[in-house]
Amino acid sequence: MTRTDELVDDVRRRIASCQLMAGERxxxxxxxxxxxxxxxxxxxxxxxxxxxxxxxxxxxxxxxxVAGASTPFALQEPRPDFERAVDPLWVSRQSxxxxxxxxxxxxxxxxxxxxxxxxxxxxxxxxxxxxxEGLVDYAMTRGSAALRRTxxxxxxxxxxxxxxxxxxxxxxxxxxxDLVCRFLLQPGDTVLLxxxxxxxxxxxxxxxxxxxxxxxxxxxxxxxxxxAELAREHAPKLYLTNSAIHNPTGATPSxxxxxxxxxxxxxxxxxxxxDDIFADFEPEPTPRLAALDGLERVIRVxxxxxxxxxxxxxxxxxxxxxxxxxLIDLQVATNFGGPSPLVTDIVQGVLADGSYHKHVxxxxxxxxxxxxxxxAQLDAMxxxxxxxxxxxxxxWCRLPDGRDATDLAKAALRDGIVLAPGxxxxxxxxxxxxxxxxxxxxPPAVLDWLRRTLSAPI
Numbered sequence: 001m002t003r004t005d006e007l008v009d010d011v012r013r014r015i016a017s018c019q020l021m022a023g024e025r026x027x028x029x030x031x032x033x034x035x036x037x038x039x040x041x042x043x044x045x046x047x048x049x050x051x052x053x054x055x056x057x058x059x060x061x062x063x064x065x066v067a068g069a070s071t072p073f074a075l076q077e078p079r080p081d082f083e084r085a086v087d088p089l090w091v092s093r094q095s096x097x098x099x100x101x102x103x104x105x106x107x108x109x110x111x112x113x114x115x116x117x118x119x120x121x122x123x124x125x126x127x128x129x130x131x132x133e134g135l136v137d138y139a140m141t142r143g144s145a146a147l148r149r150t151x152x153x154x155x156x157x158x159x160x161x162x163x164x165x166x167x168x169x170x171x172x173x174x175x176x177x178d179l180v181c182r183f184l185l186q187p188g189d190t191v192l193l194x195x196x197x198x199x200x201x202x203x204x205x206x207x208x209x210x211x212x213x214x215x216x217x218x219x220x221x222x223x224x225x226x227x228a229e230l231a232r233e234h235a236p237k238l239y240l241t242n243s244a245i246h247n248p249t250g251a252t253p254s255x256x257x258x259x260x261x262x263x264x265x266x267x268x269x270x271x272x273x274x275d276d277i278f279a280d281f282e283p284e285p286t287p288r289l290a291a292l293d294g295l296e297r298v299i300r301v302x303x304x305x306x307x308x309x310x311x312x313x314x315x316x317x318x319x320x321x322x323x324x325x326x327l328i329d330l331q332v333a334t335n336f337g338g339p340s341p342l343v344t345d346i347v348q349g350v351l352a353d354g355s356y357h358k359h360v361x362x363x364x365x366x367x368x369x370x371x372x373x374x375x376a377q378l379d380a381m382x383x384x385x386x387x388x389x390x391x392x393x394x395x396w397c398r399l400p401d402g403r404d405a406t407d408l409a410k411a412a413l414r415d416g417i418v419l420a421p422g423x424x425x426x427x428x429x430x431x432x433x434x435x436x437x438x439x440x441x442x443p444p445a446v447l448d449w450l451r452r453t454l455s456a457p458i
Contacts, residue, residue: 197241228268250395
């Protein structure tokens with residue numbers, strides 16, 4: 001503890017033990033400093049902290065006084081909600097509010113010690129030493145020009161040649177999708193989603209009050225024939241999908257499927273939003289709808305929350321120039337500018353100094369090894385993968401003996417484990433015996449729990 005911490009704790013203890021009563025005047029800064037053998041500035045800092053937390057009050061020209069008795073705020077600690085319906089928001093709520101002791105094999109992110117902490121710290125130090133504007137100012141409406149140039153160069157290597165002005169930075173990947181939905185959709189419109197799909201897509205569509213029609217997803221991508229039939233029948237405004245690596249299945253769409261999707265989308269005037277958040281997990285890049293289409297009918301969104309930091313969140317939208325202009329207006333209306341310059345400068349710093357590229361290369365190898373290890377242990381329990389992902393941290397698996405994934409997830413939660421049952425991903429509720437496992441969030445205790453539970457009679 002610092003000397004300031006010690007002073008703060010000392011005053012707190014004296015108030016709690018009634019050695020200092022409500023309304024009583026504290027020693028002056030000078031007297032307290034002499035009595036405690038510290039500098040006056042240390043006492044000033046301690047008093048300021050106590051004022052900020054409401055323990056004492058400052059009376060200009062008079063000094064500092066113990067605050068009067070008041071009812072403290074009742075802050076309820078987040079805890080598992082065992083009664084909540086297992087819907088598309090269930091896994092998110094349980095995972096985000098879980099304490100450190102809770103295992104989260106159902107969550108959709110990497111553990112903190114898998115992230116490039118040293119690269120982030122270096123970039124943060126560089127930003128802190130830079131101009132004051134990056135620490136206090138609002139962002140430009142499009143977001144950091146440097147980061148947009150970096151993204152444009154990256155897209156060019158993937159076969160998508162666009163100017164930086166056709167890229168809009170957003171607060172997160174989720175906000176990027178939300179902005180696009182605000183721009184393109186009205187309540188009552190129809191949207192096509194994969195079945196299964198990322199569960200938050202369903203939650204977001206519910207928030208926008210649109211009708212969801214699901215497209216069956218296969219190991220080579222969405223069923224193109226069914227896609228065309230549904231587009232003709234329902235006249236959807238939008239098709240929202242993950243490109244490789246698909247969430248939750250881990251599948252990679254084949255070039256033939258992508259080509260047929262684009263033809264059907266053009267025939268029935270469907271805009272496609274391609275969420276490419278898992279792109280950097282691929283060992284070798286595969287074709288993307290955005291590159292094949294040239295961003296005429298396809299909007300590409302993404303972020304760095306899965307590979308870099310879920311705390312320094314920054315997303316992006318790449319689209320037609322006229323659509324970007326409309327999306328800028330929406331972002332100004334809802335967020336008053338782009339993402340924080342502090343965040344975008346941190347992200348740009350990690351991308352620009354080469355550390356991100358090294359991190360991703362190492363991460364792919366580490367994930368491949370972990371997927372193999374966890375996959376073998378699950379297979380020994382009769383938990384079979386639906387497909388073998390080319391990258392990423394998820395395994396989409398079928399449980400043995402027709403076990404109900406929702407019942408398993410409820411039982412796990414009571415034992416301090418958050419799982420992701422299949423039907424939270426399925427708009428048609430057609431995945432009752434499937435489950436998504438995050439291989440990086442499965443310590444031996446979780447595997448032991450699964451082994452015991454699955455071996456018990458139903």
